[in-house]
Amino acid sequence: MERPFTAVLELKKRAKAQWMDKEKALEAQIEETNRKLQQLEQKKDASEKMIISPEQEAEVAKFKEQKQRINHQLKQVRKNLRADIEALGATLKGINIFLMPLLVSIVGICFAVYRQRKLRRR
Helix, strand or coil, X not given: CXXXXXXXXXXXXXXXXXXXXXXXXXXXXXXXXXXXXXXXXXXXXXXXXXXXXXXXXXXXXXXXXXXXXXXXXXXXXXXXXHHHHHHHHHHHHHHHHHHHHHHHHXXXXXXXXXXXXXXXXX
């Protein structure tokens, strides 16, 4: 059977919650920008409907910059998640490779010393 690491699952859950919050913020900003663009479009005359105004261009540029910035933040969240999981993996490897053999060696040495003392007492 396969047992998942609860610590890794918790890290993923926390990062996913943070990622979802940022994604919702991005969607809200998209909706706000679209609403502003529609307001600008409604202000135009019928003859200007196909022409993009400088205000609309500024809004679109601002929107693209915000979207790019938030996408970068989402990538950073994912990168941090991977870094946290890799750090946990490195810690577990260190325990398995160094600490456990060290503990087994110490127990073995203590047992050998105990047996030597027991044999000397006889």
